[in-house]
Amino acid sequence: MDSFRIGSKSIGEGHPCFIIAEAGSNHNGNLQQAKILVDIAVEAGADAVKFQNFKADKLYPKNAGKPGYLKSEKPIHEMIKTMEMPQDWIPELAGYCARNNIIFISTPFDEESADLLDPYVEVFKIASYEMTHIPLLRHVARKGKPLIISTGTANMDEVRHTVDVVRHEGNERIILLQCTASYPAALESLNLRAIKTMRQTCGVLTGLSDHSRDPVIGPCAAVALGACCVEKHFTVSNLLPGPDHKFAVEPDELRRMVQSIRATEACMGAGDKVALEVEKELRIFARRSIFTVNRIKKGEKFTCENIAVLRCGELGYEFSPEEYEQVLNRTAEIDIAENSLLKREHVVW
The missing domain is CATH 3.20.20.70 (Aldolase class I)
Incomplete structure (x- = not known):
């Protein structure tokens, strides 16, 4: 019962x-x-x-x-x-x-x-x-x-x-x-x-x-x-x-x-594993995405020397860390400043 x-x-x-x-x-x-x-x-x-x-x-x-x-x-x-x-x-x-x-x-x-x-x-x-x-x-x-x-x-x-x-x-x-x-x-x-x-x-x-x-x-x-x-x-x-x-x-x-x-x-709790509302801020702020660590010129290739997987802070979220290798060796669509969140429109696909 x-x-x-x-x-x-x-x-x-x-x-x-x-x-x-x-x-x-x-x-x-x-x-x-x-x-x-x-x-x-x-x-x-x-x-x-x-x-x-x-x-x-x-x-x-x-x-x-x-x-x-x-x-x-x-x-x-x-x-x-x-x-x-x-x-x-x-x-x-x-x-x-x-x-x-x-x-x-x-x-x-x-x-x-x-x-x-x-x-x-x-x-x-x-x-x-x-x-x-x-x-x-x-x-x-x-x-x-x-x-x-x-x-x-x-x-x-x-x-x-x-x-x-x-x-x-x-x-x-x-x-x-x-x-x-x-x-x-x-x-x-x-x-x-x-x-x-x-x-x-x-x-x-x-x-x-x-x-x-x-x-x-x-x-x-x-x-x-x-x-x-x-x-x-x-x-x-x-x-x-x-x-x-x-x-x-x-x-x-x-x-x-x-x-x-x-x-x-x-x-x-209820037992379902879900992202909770109280975690919403840190789900973006403390999770990682891809960032430039140097200034990158248009046409330059993305390498492990000029991009890295870092925590986002207040800069927003774009790429998942698992997409890092897909971005490597692709070229920049535009000039990108140092310490920028890498966005999909920055990459030549």
Whole structure:
């Protein structure tokens, strides 16, 4: 599929990159902070702001242990419990987003959350660790809305299977996001060429969910590789408590990311190799033509001692440099001054 719509936005080839500002759980359980995150995303120019809806009891067993990757002594179930977003926030945040002209998205991590979100979202986002949760995938795919699926930790066989599951439910509106499940992800681990590989292999739109700390390099390189969607975690401040704040970008960085993506898109052009209007002056001024380097009398032959291929400056353009050898040994029709642009009427043909 070349393109489809999410709300008022067209997504796909030939359309602006769909930029998702990932608030996630960086609201820290405070509705006002969640709204501040929406405000930051709006001010930055993002197309959508995304939250997460999960229940600790539906993610991990209570004895699942400690998350070594977060360097925390707190059990993962206990940590996740503190990050839950209250269900009654959903209509409140969706309405706040609508009033501020930004698309509301929230990732469901279970079927109940998907059902609660359904009336309020125009697209579903599937987290990397849920892409192999086939019952959830089927449940969400049947709702008929576009699916954006992150692919962190996955191999290509798993990606293919995920796409097949969604398509089997009659849903073709899929965006796969290349993602590196590391927090933060080193730039050299982003594997951005997978964006193209997944697009070619699965025949779907692709993009990037970027966990690197840099606000520009990964997103802009992804767009240059054809990403139609970029997602990036952001926060009010890296100093806030919580597992996702430290690797998220801050408000000024989010704004810079959006501006850089739009500048990258402008750089890409249409792909046709043509002389541009902005090049018109230098196409004449700095390209070469044939000039006299000595005074030449009528009837005198043109030689490599009295003519040369030089840049034109303000003197105009006549002969192409490739015509130089055709002019050599021909004779002058008239007297020609030194440093003159050689014209066709100057040559006896």
